[in-house]
């Protein structure tokens with residue numbers, strides 16, 4: 601028998617690893633989750649604690665009947681207020697509004713959707729329900745037995761137990777448990793963007809992490825959160841995303857322009873698209889905004905590169921996102937109270953001096969342009985285009 605030299609051994613190991621990766625065996629781990637920003641629906645923004653088995657089933661049905669599932673909204677996530685307490689063995693029990701969690705998860709799965717749930721590393725959730733403190737492993741076992749595909753883990757009362765500096769470690773404990781559970785479970789960190797979570801969120805196993813406090817269904821909140829995300833892009837990418845919070849599209853008194861502003865900014869930011877409205881009672885205009893395929897495609901672009909702000913002029917801001925096909929998405933946002941004219945020089949957005957432009961909300965090719973592009977932007981509105989080299 602001939603012995604291999606150390607060099608041959610190293611080469612063989614590399615070759616073996618390469619073959620494993622190429623055959624997809626390594627890629628099939630849960631690490632492969634959330635290659636593009638997760639999309640779905642969550643109960644909190646509209647239902648808060650008025651969530652129940654019935655509500656979740658109705659929303660799951662609506663995801664299918666409205667075409668939202670087919671547009672990519674897959675995760676149905678129950679937020680806070682589903683917990684009752686623990687049984688004698690310490691197993692988490694849903695409250696009377698959720699008579700059979702496993703049956704509910706089965707129902708959601710039967711619709712071709714995925715099932716998500718919510719907990720806290722503290723003893724209580726933010727709304728005062730039972731958290732996972734000292735029951736983390738047991739809770740993950742329960743989630744696996746129900747068929748959970750997504751966990752939103754909200755810091756809340758953990759503040760009373762742990763020092764702030766323990767946050768990365770505590771989040772990693774849960775991240776490890778999820779990974780070791782044998783079930784691919786998307787891991788959503790929610791600690792309001794404290795302590796630069798974008799720098800360490802991915803190292804806990806997090807697939808997404810909230811970068812801010814809670815969003816509200818008004819334009820000021822959307823502007824404050826959305827326009828405050830610049831510079832975080834370098835921390836996000838396939839498998840791990842900045843989360844500027846769930847969508848308020850269709851909630852409150854947001855106008856169609858404000859809804860388009862919100863949606864456009866979130867897709868440029870490669871944000872998770874978690875709808876938060878009542879899907880059984882939405883206006884056709886809301887559905888159209890949530891399901892515009894060309895707009896969603898910006899969010900789900902395989903390159904996963906978050907937009908950067910390249911221009912700010914009073915109430916006007918311009919954000920540019922590089923896309924995998926070499927083209928760029930450009931959003932011109934007007935947060936002011938009057939319509940404004942904006943001019944975008946191509947040199948500034950880093951494209952050739954001759955380009956083709958497509959208006960993504962109007963779903964219309966605008967033709968070829970040289971050197972720059974000028975448009976009107978409605979008040980509280982956006983102009984969202986795709987710009988491709990036309991040479």
Ligand code: GLA
Pocket residue numbers: 644679680725726727754790813814
């Ligand atoms: C916190 C989170 C919200 C929601 C509530 C539920 O405020 O940031 O997204 O989950 O808790 O109580």
